[in-house]
Structure formats: C-alpha cells, structure tokens
Amino acid sequence: xxxxxxxxxxxxxxxxxxxxxxxxxxILMRHNASFILIVLCIVSTIISPLFLTKGNVFNLLxxxxxxxxxxxxxxxxxxxxxxxxxxxxIAAIGSIMAAIPLKDWGYDTGLGLVSAxxxxxxxxxxxxxxxxxxxxYLNMPAFIVTLATSxxxxxxxxxxxxxxxxxxxxxxHSSSIIIKFGEACDPIFGIPYPVILAAVVVIVFYFIMSYTxxxxxxxxxxxxxxxxxxxxxNVKRYKFWVYVISGLLSGIAGIIILARAxxxxxxxxxxxxxxxxxxxxxxxxxxxxxxxxxxxxxxIGVLVIAVLGNIMNLMSLAxxxxxMVKGLIIVLAVLLRSxxxxxxxx
Amino acid sequence: xxxxxxxxxxxxxVCMVASLIVGCSSGSKQATEQNKNExxxxxxxxxxxxxxxxxxxxENPTGVAALEALLSMxxxxxxxxxxxxxxNSRANIFKxxxxxxxxxxxxxxxxxxxxxxxFENMIGSARDTAxxxxxxxxxxxxxxxxxxxxxxxxTFITKKVDVIVLNAVHINxxxxxxxxxxxxxxxxxxxxxxxxxxxxxxxxxxxxGSYAPGFQVGEYIAQxxxxxxxxxKVGVVAAQIGMAADSESxxxxxxxxxxxKSAEIAGNPYPSKYDAMYEGYKAWIEFRDKxxxxxxxxxxxxxxxxxxxxxxxxxxxxxxxxxxxxHPDMDILFVETDPMFPGVEAEIKSxxxxxxxxxxVACAADGLKAAMDAIKQGxxxxxxxxxxxxxxxxxxxxxxxxxEEGRDVNNLVANAYTPAQIITPENVDQFYxxxxxxxxxxxxxxxxxxxxxxxxxxxx
Numbered sequence: 001x002x003x004x005x006x007x008x009x010x011x012x013x014x015x016x017x018x019x020x021x022x023x024x025x026x027i028l029m030r031h032n033a034s035f036i037l038i039v040l041c042i043v044s045t046i047i048s049p050l051f052l053t054k055g056n057v058f059n060l061l062x063x064x065x066x067x068x069x070x071x072x073x074x075x076x077x078x079x080x081x082x083x084x085x086x087x088x089x090i091a092a093i094g095s096i097m098a099a100i101p102l103k104d105w106g107y108d109t110g111l112g113l114v115s116a117x118x119x120x121x122x123x124x125x126x127x128x129x130x131x132x133x134x135x136x137y138l139n140m141p142a143f144i145v146t147l148a149t150s151x152x153x154x155x156x157x158x159x160x161x162x163x164x165x166x167x168x169x170x171x172x173h174s175s176s177i178i179i180k181f182g183e184a185c186d187p188i189f190g191i192p193y194p195v196i197l198a199a200v201v202v203i204v205f206y207f208i209m210s211y212t213x214x215x216x217x218x219x220x221x222x223x224x225x226x227x228x229x230x231x232x233x234n235v236k237r238y239k240f241w242v243y244v245i246s247g248l249l250s251g252i253a254g255i256i257i258l259a260r261a262x263x264x265x266x267x268x269x270x271x272x273x274x275x276x277x278x279x280x281x282x283x284x285x286x287x288x289x290x291x292x293x294x295x296x297x298x299x300i301g302v303l304v305i306a307v308l309g310n311i312m313n314l315m316s317l318a319x320x321x322x323x324m325v326k327g328l329i330i331v332l333a334v335l336l337r338s339x340x341x342x343x344x345x346x
Numbered sequence: 347x348x349x350x351x352x353x354x355x356x357x358x359x360v361c362m363v364a365s366l367i368v369g370c371s372s373g374s375k376q377a378t379e380q381n382k383n384e385x386x387x388x389x390x391x392x393x394x395x396x397x398x399x400x401x402x403x404x405e406n407p408t409g410v411a412a413l414e415a416l417l418s419m420x421x422x423x424x425x426x427x428x429x430x431x432x433x434n435s436r437a438n439i440f441k442x443x444x445x446x447x448x449x450x451x452x453x454x455x456x457x458x459x460x461x462x463x464x465f466e467n468m469i470g471s472a473r474d475t476a477x478x479x480x481x482x483x484x485x486x487x488x489x490x491x492x493x494x495x496x497x498x499x500x501t502f503i504t505k506k507v508d509v510i511v512l513n514a515v516h517i518n519x520x521x522x523x524x525x526x527x528x529x530x531x532x533x534x535x536x537x538x539x540x541x542x543x544x545x546x547x548x549x550x551x552x553x554x555g556s557y558a559p560g561f562q563v564g565e566y567i568a569q570x571x572x573x574x575x576x577x578x579k580v581g582v583v584a585a586q587i588g589m590a591a592d593s594e595s596x597x598x599x600x601x602x603x604x605x606x607k608s609a610e611i612a613g614n615p616y617p618s619k620y621d622a623m624y625e626g627y628k629a630w631i632e633f634r635d636k637x638x639x640x641x642x643x644x645x646x647x648x649x650x651x652x653x654x655x656x657x658x659x660x661x662x663x664x665x666x667x668x669x670x671x672x673h674p675d676m677d678i679l680f681v682e683t684d685p686m687f688p689g690v691e692a693e694i695k696s697x698x699x700x701x702x703x704x705x706x707v708a709c710a711a712d713g714l715k716a717a718m719d720a721i722k723q724g725x726x727x728x729x730x731x732x733x734x735x736x737x738x739x740x741x742x743x744x745x746x747x748x749x750e751e752g753r754d755v756n757n758l759v760a761n762a763y764t765p766a767q768i769i770t771p772e773n774v775d776q777f778y779x780x781x782x783x784x785x786x787x788x789x790x791x792x793x794x795x796x797x798x799x800x801x802x803x804x805x806x
Contacts, residue, residue: 053671056671059696059697062696162463163459165658165659183696261688263688267656267660271656314672
C-alpha cells in the first residue's frame with residue numbers, strides 16, 4: 001500500500017507532466033503544420049501585397065481543389081498503412097473517359113453530361129476496386145500494385161487519345177456547361193465552383209473519418225492490423241474500400257481537371273498529383289505506416305505546399321531556387337512531424 | 347531542451363547543405379563562363395577560329411564573333427537550332443553509304459515516344475509516304491527510355507532492315523548503337539529532337555529548331571507593338587524551363603528577335619542580327635536565373651515566367667495562373683507552344699480578361715489546327731510553324747532518293763532544320779487545312795554541306 005507521501009509525489013509528477021504537455025513548445029510541435037501555414041501566410045502577406053487579395057486566394061484554392069480531393073483519398077489509403085501511386089493516372093483516365101463521350105459520342109444534353117461524368121468516374125472506381133482487390137484480398141504490396149496500375153493506365157490513356165489532348169467543343173451544350181463549372185464562381189460570395197466541390201468533399205470525409213465507425217476502423221487497422229483482425233474487424237473489406245474511395249476521388253478530380261482546362265490529356269498521368277498528395281498528407285500529420293492522420297490537417301498540409309508555390313510565383317522567383325526552397329520546407333515539415341511522433345510515443 | 351537542440355542542429359545542417367549546393371552551382375557556372383571564352387567552338391572554320399579568339403578577348407563580340415561566342419556557350423539549352431555559317435565536310439565519316447539500289451525497302455523506326463500529336467502525326471506521315479512507295483515501315487516506341495531504345499536498335503540490326511530512323515531519347519547515349527548499325531551496313535537517319543554532333547556517323551538529322559521561330563515571333567511582336575518610349579510588359583509561360591531545350595530556346599529567341607527589330611524601328615539597329623541574338627541570350631540567362639528582368643531602355647520589361655510542367659493545356663493553366671495574378675497588367679503573354687494555349691486562355695478568362703483584347707498571347711510553336719482557329723478568331727496573335735508532317739514525309743522521301751534515285755547522301759548536313767516560319771492572321775490561310783490536325787507541310791529538302799555553305803556565304 002502506497003504511503004500518502006508517495007501518492008502526493010506521484011500526483012505532483014503527473015501535474016508536472018501535464019504542464020509540460022501544455023507548454024508552448026509542445027503545442028507548436030504537436031500542431032506544427034498549422035504553425036508552418038500561419039507563418040507562411042504572414043511572411044507571404046509581408047512579401048507580396050497581392051497574396052491576401054480575393055483574386056489570389058480564390059485562384060489558389062481553385063488550383064488546389066484537385067490536389068485537395070486527391071489528398072483526401074490518399075489519406076484514407078495511408079491511414080491503413082497503404083499507399084496509392086496511381087492517383088495521377090486515375091485522374092487522367094477520369095478526365096479522358098468523360099471527354100470522349102462529350103466530344104465523340106454526341107452526348108450533348110444535360111443527361112448526356114451526367115452520363116459522361118458517370119462513365120469517367122465509374123472507370124476510376126473500377127480501377128480503384130482493382131487496386132483494392134489486389135492489395136487487400138491477394139495481399140500484394142500496395143506500392144507495387146499501384147505503381148503497376150499507374151503504368152498500365154498510362155498506356156491505356158495514350159491508346160485512347162492517340163497521344164493528343166481531347167479538346168472539348170465550346171459550342172456544344174454539355175461541354176459548355178462543364179467548362180462553365182470549371183471557370184465560374186457562385187453568384188453570392190464569388191467562390192469558384194471547383195472550390196465549393198472540394199469543400200463539400202472535405203466536409204463529408206471529415207464527418208466520415210471522425211464520426212463514423214468506418215473512419216475509426218480504418219484508423220484502427222493502420223494502428224495495428226493484427227489487433228484489428230483479432231478484434232473481429234473485416235480488415236480486407238475496409239482496405240478494399242479505401243482504394244475504391246481513392247479511385248472515386250481521383251475520378252472526381254479528373255472531372256474538375258477536364259472542366260478547368262476544357263481538355264483531357266494523357267500527359268496528366270505524369271503530373272505531380274502522386275507526390276504532392278503524399279507530401280500534403282504527410283505534412284498534415286499522417287504517418288506513412290498508418291494509424292495517424294486527420295482530414296483537417298491534410299487540408300492544412302496541402303495548403304502549406306500551395307502557399308509556398310504561390311508566394312514564390314508572385315515574387316517571380318526563378319525556377320531553380322523554387323525547387324530548392326520547396327524541398328527544404330517539405331523536409332523541415334516532415335522532420336518536425338517525425339519528432340512530434342517520437343515525443344508523443346515517448 | 348535536448349529535442350530543441352536536435353531540431354536546430356538539423357535545420358542548420360539542411361541550410362548548410364543547401365548553401366553548399368547553391369554556392370557550388372554558381373561557382374561552376376562562373377568557371378564555365380571563363381572556359382567558354384577560351385575554348386574554340388565546334389565546327390568553326392579557320393576564319394572563325396581567329397574571330398572566336400577575339401570573342402574570348404572582347405566582352406561584347408560582334409558580327410560573326412557573336413555567333414561563334416553563342417556556339418561556344420556551355421549553357422546552350424536555350425540555343426537549339428543555331429548553327430555556324432560554314433560547316434566542315436562530313437564526307438570522310440563512314441555512314442554505310444552508298445546503298446544498294448532496291449525497291450522493297452524496309453525501314454526500322456525507333457521512336458522516342460508516340461505520346462503526343464506531334465509524334466503521332468510524324469510517324470503517320472512517314473507511314474503514308476512509305477505506303478506510297480511500297481516500303482515496309484516497322485516501328486518501336488521507347489517511351490523515353492534509353493535502354494529500351496538501345497534494344498530496339500539492336501533488334502532492327504538483327505532483322506537486317508535497310509535503314510534505321512532514330513528519334514533519339516538521348517542522342518549521345520545512342521552513339522554505340524548507331525556505330526553498330528553502320529558497321530552492319532545499315533545507314534541511320536536521325537529525326538531529333540535534339541541536334542546530333544557533327545562527327546556522328548549518321549546520314550543527317552531532320553528536326554525543327556526552336557530558337558528561330560521564337561526569334562521571328564519576337565520580331566513580329568516588336569513590329570506590331572514597339573514604340574519608342576513605351577515599355578511592353580511581357581510574361582512567359584513555358585513547360586520545363588531549366589530542363590527542356592524547347593522551353594528555353596523559344597523564349598530566348600523571342601527576346602533576341604524583339605531586341606533586333608525594336609532597335610531597327612528605333613533607328614539604332616544592331617551591327618548584325620547575331621549581336622541581337624547574343625544580347626538576347628544574355629538577357630534570357632539573367633531572366634531565367636533571376637525570375638524577372640527589366641529592359642525598359644529597350645522597350646521591354648520581362649515581369650516573370652511560369653513553369654507549367656508539361657506542354658499541354660494543363661501545363662499552360664498551371665504556368666499562367668500565378669503569373670496573371672501577380673501581373674494582371676501584362677501587355678504580352680508569350681507561351682512556349684500552342685498546345686498550352688487552351689489552358690492559358692482559360693486562366694486569362696478566370697482573371698476576367700479577354701485574350702486578344704486585354705492581353706495579347708503569342709506562341710512560338712506548333713501550328714496546331716486549334717491554334718490556327720484561335721488566330722482566325724483573334725484570340726491568339728501568332729504561333730510558330732512546326733509541322734510534324736514535314737519530318738515524317740521528308741525522311742521517307744530522302745530514303746526513296748537514296749535507294750531508288752541514287753542520290754549521293756554522303757555529305758549532307760548533320761542537322762537539317764525544317765523551315766522556320768510564323769503563322770499570323772495575315773498568312774494563316776496558307777497553312778490551314780480543315781482536314782488536318784496540324785499545319786500544312788511545306789516541302790523541304792535536306793541540303794548538302796556545300797549547298798549550306800553556299801547559301802550562308804554572304805551572311806555576316
């Protein structure tokens with residue numbers, strides 16, 4: 001039986017530890033992504049008066065709408081300890097498979113537009129399902145499966161398009177609607193429609209990952225897959241569905257790409273969505289081994305990279321220094337992240 | 347405390363490594379600049395050897411010396427398509443010619459990529475021309491992989507094709523394969539995308555130069571908009587500045603052409619166009635490295651550039667968006683290539699501007715049908731002619747001349763650049779064919795070295 005003195009010193013220790021956990025340093029370490037974003041925004045505002053203008057902010061958000069949506073999909077995959085390296089290719093196929101009906105199959109009505117979008121996104125869901133099946137039910141490494149899928153889809157994209165971009169016809173009814181969606185803003189606040197769509201995706205997935213059993217179980221699987229399995233969770237099913245979700249969201253991003261550029265090109269397969277989404281998710285606090293990460297901080301992570309690129313462009317910084325600075329900041333953010341993880345574990 | 351120290355140590359290490367990299371790269375650049383002034387340029391004649399020595403001594407070489415100075419630059423990614431005025435003979439380089447005359451020719455085509463309108467149309471036109479003559483055209487796609495292309499070359503050598511057409515992923519890496527082909531009695535014709543060194547045992551290289559159309563666009567813009575005392579604000583959108591010859595050569599040419607024509611209009615012309623090219627090159631390097639360059643005294647303010655990442659509409663959108671936000675008052679937006687134009691146009695509209703009215707857009711390639719439509723409608727002012735149909739057709743016609751007409755191809759120029767032209771509202775109908783995705787081909791014949799030298803004999 002512990003003496004009263006020992007009890008009191010134990011409580012004192014706990015109180016001290018509690019104070020240490022609430023110190024400014026530990027708060028900053030824990031929320032380092034937010035801290036970095038705030039600092040970047042302040043510095044950007046000082047450097048360029050254009051940064052905080054409505055035009056620039058909305059343009060920035062419009063550019064990042066596709067990255068945001070893809071990153072949410074990447075988050076769900078990475079929470080289970082997996083990875084999806086086929087997101088760029090899937091987004092490309094989504095845009096191409098939506099563009100072909102609009103351009104070549106005569107889908108010129110509102111219903112035609114919906115069908116074209118459904119075809120585009122549907123193809124992406126199927127690809128996500130293939131990824132999910134191979135990773136979860138056949139136990140193949142996610143890195144290899146999604147890399148292989150990415151290569152295959154690249155080939156398909158080039159075959160479908162003959163290597164040339166598919167330009168939508170502005171004079172067609174259905175094409176003009178989707179192009180308008182990519183260009184226009186809501187009449188009340190002036191927020192671009194792609195940004196609104198990205199916000200809806202973020203909000204929906206915030207609730208799914210925070211308040212539903214699906215979200216909690218996905219995180220649990222990433223924390224300890226064996227324990228989750230022993231607890232009776234159908235691990236394979238959940239892992240399958242996260243890849244389907246990643247495919248779905250990449251497909252939605254592909255539609256936004258089509259809407260914004262008015263074209264679909266196989267070169268989208270080689271764009272930087274893979275690495276940028278992974279970087280955004282990791283900066284936002286998601287662990288590469290799974291089990292940690294939130295939608296909110298993923299959004300912050302994506303915005304960190306976006307603000308960085310934006311301010312360097314507004315400053316007309318040359319291309320070589322831009323690459324260096326971007327890499328440096330990402331390394332710093334990930335370093336802080338790993339130190340936070342160790343301190344929390346310790 | 348311990349963790350904080352560790353963190354600070356890591357930051358310090360990263361900063362030191364970064365500054366080391368930056369310092370080393372700028373140091374080597376300075377050393378390179380010193381070296382280039384002492385080096386003799388490739389392919390220079392004995393006359394130009396003395397002028398290049400003079401170039402090394404003078405800070406601002408002039409005339410032919412300026413051209414020689416440009417040709418001797420190590421940082422030459424932005425000078426694609428520039429050649430000396432006089433070329434050395436290549437007759438003594440063995441190239442597996444003359445060939446045995448025959449009708450049923452088999453062509454082995456090693457493509458670097460088939461993933462763009464340009465490449466697809468090039469091979470399409472080659473295939474059509476081969477069909478016309480009854481030739482067999484076998485092709486392989488390396489997908490920008492050097493090893494894969496080497497395998498394809500070896501395959502064609504094993505199959506004993508009559509001639510190999512190489513669209514090189516990286517020409518220097520292909521030298522051994524070219525030598526093997528020639529030793530096996532198979533001549534090799536190269537079709538870009540980068541120039542071939544003169545001592546390579548190839549018949550010729552047919553490619554489009556990137557500098558010349560940029561230069562012509564610059565001259566056209568100056569002709570249309572330059573006024574003494576007025577400064578034009580210009581932004582540049584390119585795909586891969588720092589990495590691709592096209593992305594650097596076209597804007598570099600644009601600056602040179604603008605300086606050349608604007609000086610002429612101002613009544614203070616350069617002694618030669620090579621002086622303008624030299625000054626344009628220096629301006630481009632400074633613009634590329636600093637991100638902006640104010641040449642108000644020359645009538646142009648280069649406010650910034652955007653790197654799109656890819657030569658397609660999305661690359662155009664990515665490259666244009668922040669540039670338009672930072673500089674909405676630009677007069678001219680120079681876009682590297684017109685496949686990027688739809689994305690650029692979308693961004694211009696997103697910024698509540700009208701292309702052609704609020705901002706003038708100019709491209710330096712390729713002459714796609716969509717771009718010519720935009721020129722007709724006034725949304726795009728000018729683009730460069732770069733028809734892939736010329737490349738494909740010219741190569742097969744050359745093969746026909748070799749195998750059936752007995753043409754002597756032993757001393758053709760190492761690099762034959764397709765005609766450089768610009769497509770403007772004034773001449774767009776000459777290039778426009780509604781049934782083609784690209785501009786109509788202009789007939790083009792590969793010159794011999796003697797023909798090339800004779801054509802440039804009076805240039806200075």
